[in-house]
Amino acid sequence: MKKEINIGLLGFGVVGSGVAQILLNHQTDLQHKLGVSVQIKKAMVRNLDKERDTKLSKDIFTTSLDDILSDDSIDLIVEVMGGTTDAKDAIERSLQAGKGVVTANKDVMAEVGPKLLKIADENGCDLFYEASVGGGIPLIRTLEDGLASDRIHALTGIVNGTTNFMLTKMKEENMSYDAALALATELGFAEADPTADVDGLDAARKMVILASLAFSTEVKLEDVYVRGIREIKDGDVELADRFGYTVKLAGTAKKDENGIEVAVEPVFLPNAHPLASVNNEMNAVYVYGDAVGETMFYGPGAGSLPTATSVTGDIVAACRNLLLGVNGKRKHAPQYERKVKDDAQKYSRYFHRIRVKDEVGVLTHLTSIYSDNGASLATVIQQMDENNETDLIIITHEISRKQHLDILDTLKQTDSVLGLSSYYRVEGE
Amino acid sequence: MKKEINIGLLGFGVVGSGVAQILLNHQTDLQHKLGVSVQIKKAMVRNLDKERDTKLSKDIFTTSLDDILSDDSIDLIVEVMGGTTDAKDAIERSLQAGKGVVTANKDVMAEVGPKLLKIADENGCDLFYEASVGGGIPLIRTLEDGLASDRIHALTGIVNGTTNFMLTKMKEENMSYDAALALATELGFAEADPTADVDGLDAARKMVILASLAFSTEVKLEDVYVRGIREIKDGDVELADRFGYTVKLAGTAKKDENGIEVAVEPVFLPNAHPLASVNNEMNAVYVYGDAVGETMFYGPGAGSLPTATSVTGDIVAACRNLLLGVNGKRKHAPQYERKVKDDAQKYSRYFHRIRVKDEVGVLTHLTSIYSDNGASLATVIQQMDENNETDLIIITHEISRKQHLDILDTLKQTDSVLGLSSYYRVEGE
Known part of the structure; x- marks a missing residue:
C-alpha cells in the first residue's frame, strides 16, 4: 500500500502556484480523505532563477521534462503550463510513460482530446481535465458522472x-x-x-x-x-x-x-x-x-484558486484510482458517429439592424426580401436616429441559419440598404 | 467478468417507476458506458395486484424483501420506498447481506446516515444517496468529488x-x-x-x-x-x-x-x-x-424523472465500482468532531415588524430595548395602516440570534407592544 503520492507539476504560473498552495494548505484534509499524503516532488519551470513566492523547496524545480518522467516515484503529472505544442507533447509522453495526467489545458483538449484520451486508455492511465472548462465549476464531472x-x-x-x-x-x-x-x-x-x-x-x-x-x-x-x-x-x-x-x-x-x-x-x-x-x-x-x-x-470561470480547485479535485480523483489500482479503467470511445447539421438544419430567431435610405417603399421592398426567403417577421421597427439616418430593426420568427445568411447576402446587394449595422441570434425564448 | 448487473428495486412509486423507465429507455447508453447490461431483476411492492404502467414483466414483482436479499444474482439494492422504519431496516439488511445500496431517502439518511455509512464501510458495500437532496441536481457528488x-x-x-x-x-x-x-x-x-x-x-x-x-x-x-x-x-x-x-x-x-x-x-x-x-x-x-x-x-428539486436521474446516476457509479471490484472502498468517517455554535455565536441581521400603541414616546422606548441589548439599528420605520393601527418596522445591523431572541422576549412583555407581527432573518447582504 502506497504511503504517499508524488506529483510532477508542469508549469508554476497562475494555476500551478495555486495548486501548490492548495496541496500545502489542505494537506491534513487530503490525508484524511485519501489516507496518504500528496506532495509535489518535482516542478518543471522555464527559468530556475525566477523568484517564487512558495513554501516549496527550491530543489524540486527543474527545467527538464525527462527529469520528471524518469522519476519512478512520481505517479501523477499535473500539466498547467498552458500553450499547445509543448503541453500536448508533455501529456502524450507522460501517458506513454504510464503516468496519469491531470490537465487544465483547454486548447490541447479541444484540439486532440480524443487522441490523448485514447492514448490514456491504451496505457491504462487516467487523463482528467475538469479545469479546462468553467474554472472552479465541476462541469466535466457532472456530465460524466x-x-x-x-x-x-x-x-x-x-x-x-x-x-x-x-x-x-x-x-x-x-x-x-x-x-x-x-x-x-x-x-x-x-x-x-x-x-x-x-x-x-x-x-x-x-x-x-x-x-x-x-x-x-x-x-x-x-x-x-x-x-x-x-x-x-x-x-x-x-x-x-x-x-x-x-x-x-x-x-x-x-x-x-x-x-x-x-x-x-x-x-x-x-x-x-x-x-x-x-x-x-x-x-x-x-x-x-x-x-x-x-x-x-x-x-x-477563471482565476488562480478556483481553477486550482478543479485541478486538485482531479488530483484527488486520480489518487483514489491509483490507491485502488483502478486508474485508467474508464474507456472514452464515443458512442455516436460525428454528424454535424448543416446551416439549413439550424433554427433560431434573428435580430437584424439595417441602415437604409429614407425613401418611399423601402420598408415594403426590404420585408419582401424576408418573405421571398420564407422568413416571417415578429417585429419590424423603422426609426430615425439623431443624425437623420434611418435604421430598420427586424426580429424574425424562427428561421434557419441558411435563411438568415441568404437574407444578409441579398440585403448587402440591395440599393436602398446603406449597410447592415449588426445582427444577432435571439436565444432562449 | 460480469455480463450483467441485477438490481433489486424496493418500491415502485413515483421515483421507482421513473428509475425503471430510465433504465429501460437508456439501456443502449448504459451498455456503452458500462460494457454490461443493467436490469431490474426483482421489485418489491406492497400490493401485487395493483395495475402498473410498465414494460417490466409482472413476474419480477414480489412483496418479500427476503426474496430479494436471498437472490445471489442481485448485486445492488435501490431503495425508493420512502418512509423511515421499514426503509432503514431494508437498507441495513441489504448492506449486511453484502449488497450495495442506492437510496433516495432523505429521512433515513438525515436520521441515521452516519450509522448506515459505517455499516456500508464494514461490509465493503457502496451506499449512495445523491437523490436524497436536490432532486436532479448532483449536489452530493459535487461536494464529495x-x-x-x-x-x-x-x-x-x-x-x-x-x-x-x-x-x-x-x-x-x-x-x-x-x-x-x-x-x-x-x-x-x-x-x-x-x-x-x-x-x-x-x-x-x-x-x-x-x-x-x-x-x-x-x-x-x-x-x-x-x-x-x-x-x-x-x-x-x-x-x-x-x-x-x-x-x-x-x-x-x-x-x-x-x-x-x-x-x-x-x-x-x-x-x-x-x-x-x-x-x-x-x-x-x-x-x-x-x-x-x-x-x-x-x-x-423533485419530480419523478429528475429524482430518478440522480438515482440512476448513482446506479451507474455503483455498477462501475462493482465491475472494477472497488465497491465500498470509500471510507466515510467524519474528519471533525461535532461542535455546534450556541445562539450567542450566530450572527445575522433581523427584520422585526411590531404592532404598537400609537402613543407619545413609544419609538424612543422601543428603540431603547434594542440598544439595551447591544443591538444597533439599520432601519426604523413607523407606519400607520388603513385601520389606523401602527406598525414599527425595524431592521437591525448584525446581532446574535441570542440578542434577537432576548429582544423579542422583552418586546412581548412591553406594555406599548400590542403584538409582534413577524420577524425574519435578513440573509445574503
Missing part, C-alpha cells in the same frame, strides 16, 4: 470570463468596447493578446470539450460556428436593452436526430433569462437532459 | 420545492398561504400531509445531509434551527417586497472556528440575490469554498 444516466440534448452557457466581464461593463457602465477591454486587461482578466477571448475561440474550445462529452461524440473545432464580440457595434448593447435583451457571448450546443450544432456568438438573451444576469467574470452553463429537465451550474 | 480538495465554509440554498412553489405564488400572484397550499396540493407538489414541507422539516433533513458532507462532521437534526413558512403572516411577502426583499425558505449552514450553525427558516433575501429569483418548484444551492469562492447548482 452526475448526469451519466440521462440523455443530454442541449447545453447553453457563458464559458468565457473575459468577454463576460467586458459585456457586463458595456451594459452596466455604458463603457465602449475599447474601454472595457482596457479595463479587463488592467485587472488581469484579459491577456496581453486578447484575440482568443474576444474572437470567441477560447469559448469555442470549451464548447468542443463540453459537447463531445455531453453528446458522446467527437466534436471538432471546425464544427463550431464562431463569432466574437469584436463585431458588436456601438449602441448595440443599449439597443438590445431597449428591446428587453442582454447581449452575451453564448456557447450553445444542441443535438437532435439530424445531428449536432455547436456555436459561440454574441446573442440577444431576454433580460429575464437567468444567464442574462450572470455578470462579470462568472461562468454558468445550463444542461438540458431528457429526464432531468434543466439544471444549471454557476461559478468563477 | 468536484470540490473534494477545497474547504467549504458555507452553504445557502433553497432545498424544498413545495414551499418554494408556494412562496412564488404568494409573491407573484398575491395568493394567500392557504390558496398557495391548496394549489400545490392540487398540482401534486405538496403531499396530503404537507407538515414536513411547510414546517421546514424536509428542508432541515436535507441540510443535515449537506452540512455533514460539506463540513466532514456529524450534524444531527436537533442541531438545526427550524422555522417553517406557516409563520409567515398575511402581508409579509408584500411588505418584504416594499423593502426590496423576497421571502424564501432558506437552508443555511456555516462553519467557523467556533463550530457549525445550520438553520432552515423563512428569510428576507435581497431581490438582487440570485436565490431570490429561483422560483416555483426549482431548487438551488450556493456552495462557498475557501479556494473556489462561490459556486451555485440549480435544478428541479
Whole structure:
C-alpha cells in the first residue's frame, strides 16, 4: 500500500502556484480523505532563477521534462503550463510513460482530446481535465458522472470570463468596447493578446470539450460556428436593452436526430433569462437532459484558486484510482458517429439592424426580401436616429441559419440598404 | 467478468417507476458506458395486484424483501420506498447481506446516515444517496468529488420545492398561504400531509445531509434551527417586497472556528440575490469554498424523472465500482468532531415588524430595548395602516440570534407592544 503520492507539476504560473498552495494548505484534509499524503516532488519551470513566492523547496524545480518522467516515484503529472505544442507533447509522453495526467489545458483538449484520451486508455492511465472548462465549476464531472444516466440534448452557457466581464461593463457602465477591454486587461482578466477571448475561440474550445462529452461524440473545432464580440457595434448593447435583451457571448450546443450544432456568438438573451444576469467574470452553463429537465451550474470561470480547485479535485480523483489500482479503467470511445447539421438544419430567431435610405417603399421592398426567403417577421421597427439616418430593426420568427445568411447576402446587394449595422441570434425564448 | 448487473428495486412509486423507465429507455447508453447490461431483476411492492404502467414483466414483482436479499444474482439494492422504519431496516439488511445500496431517502439518511455509512464501510458495500437532496441536481457528488480538495465554509440554498412553489405564488400572484397550499396540493407538489414541507422539516433533513458532507462532521437534526413558512403572516411577502426583499425558505449552514450553525427558516433575501429569483418548484444551492469562492447548482428539486436521474446516476457509479471490484472502498468517517455554535455565536441581521400603541414616546422606548441589548439599528420605520393601527418596522445591523431572541422576549412583555407581527432573518447582504 502506497504511503504517499508524488506529483510532477508542469508549469508554476497562475494555476500551478495555486495548486501548490492548495496541496500545502489542505494537506491534513487530503490525508484524511485519501489516507496518504500528496506532495509535489518535482516542478518543471522555464527559468530556475525566477523568484517564487512558495513554501516549496527550491530543489524540486527543474527545467527538464525527462527529469520528471524518469522519476519512478512520481505517479501523477499535473500539466498547467498552458500553450499547445509543448503541453500536448508533455501529456502524450507522460501517458506513454504510464503516468496519469491531470490537465487544465483547454486548447490541447479541444484540439486532440480524443487522441490523448485514447492514448490514456491504451496505457491504462487516467487523463482528467475538469479545469479546462468553467474554472472552479465541476462541469466535466457532472456530465460524466452526475448526469451519466440521462440523455443530454442541449447545453447553453457563458464559458468565457473575459468577454463576460467586458459585456457586463458595456451594459452596466455604458463603457465602449475599447474601454472595457482596457479595463479587463488592467485587472488581469484579459491577456496581453486578447484575440482568443474576444474572437470567441477560447469559448469555442470549451464548447468542443463540453459537447463531445455531453453528446458522446467527437466534436471538432471546425464544427463550431464562431463569432466574437469584436463585431458588436456601438449602441448595440443599449439597443438590445431597449428591446428587453442582454447581449452575451453564448456557447450553445444542441443535438437532435439530424445531428449536432455547436456555436459561440454574441446573442440577444431576454433580460429575464437567468444567464442574462450572470455578470462579470462568472461562468454558468445550463444542461438540458431528457429526464432531468434543466439544471444549471454557476461559478468563477477563471482565476488562480478556483481553477486550482478543479485541478486538485482531479488530483484527488486520480489518487483514489491509483490507491485502488483502478486508474485508467474508464474507456472514452464515443458512442455516436460525428454528424454535424448543416446551416439549413439550424433554427433560431434573428435580430437584424439595417441602415437604409429614407425613401418611399423601402420598408415594403426590404420585408419582401424576408418573405421571398420564407422568413416571417415578429417585429419590424423603422426609426430615425439623431443624425437623420434611418435604421430598420427586424426580429424574425424562427428561421434557419441558411435563411438568415441568404437574407444578409441579398440585403448587402440591395440599393436602398446603406449597410447592415449588426445582427444577432435571439436565444432562449 | 460480469455480463450483467441485477438490481433489486424496493418500491415502485413515483421515483421507482421513473428509475425503471430510465433504465429501460437508456439501456443502449448504459451498455456503452458500462460494457454490461443493467436490469431490474426483482421489485418489491406492497400490493401485487395493483395495475402498473410498465414494460417490466409482472413476474419480477414480489412483496418479500427476503426474496430479494436471498437472490445471489442481485448485486445492488435501490431503495425508493420512502418512509423511515421499514426503509432503514431494508437498507441495513441489504448492506449486511453484502449488497450495495442506492437510496433516495432523505429521512433515513438525515436520521441515521452516519450509522448506515459505517455499516456500508464494514461490509465493503457502496451506499449512495445523491437523490436524497436536490432532486436532479448532483449536489452530493459535487461536494464529495468536484470540490473534494477545497474547504467549504458555507452553504445557502433553497432545498424544498413545495414551499418554494408556494412562496412564488404568494409573491407573484398575491395568493394567500392557504390558496398557495391548496394549489400545490392540487398540482401534486405538496403531499396530503404537507407538515414536513411547510414546517421546514424536509428542508432541515436535507441540510443535515449537506452540512455533514460539506463540513466532514456529524450534524444531527436537533442541531438545526427550524422555522417553517406557516409563520409567515398575511402581508409579509408584500411588505418584504416594499423593502426590496423576497421571502424564501432558506437552508443555511456555516462553519467557523467556533463550530457549525445550520438553520432552515423563512428569510428576507435581497431581490438582487440570485436565490431570490429561483422560483416555483426549482431548487438551488450556493456552495462557498475557501479556494473556489462561490459556486451555485440549480435544478428541479423533485419530480419523478429528475429524482430518478440522480438515482440512476448513482446506479451507474455503483455498477462501475462493482465491475472494477472497488465497491465500498470509500471510507466515510467524519474528519471533525461535532461542535455546534450556541445562539450567542450566530450572527445575522433581523427584520422585526411590531404592532404598537400609537402613543407619545413609544419609538424612543422601543428603540431603547434594542440598544439595551447591544443591538444597533439599520432601519426604523413607523407606519400607520388603513385601520389606523401602527406598525414599527425595524431592521437591525448584525446581532446574535441570542440578542434577537432576548429582544423579542422583552418586546412581548412591553406594555406599548400590542403584538409582534413577524420577524425574519435578513440573509445574503
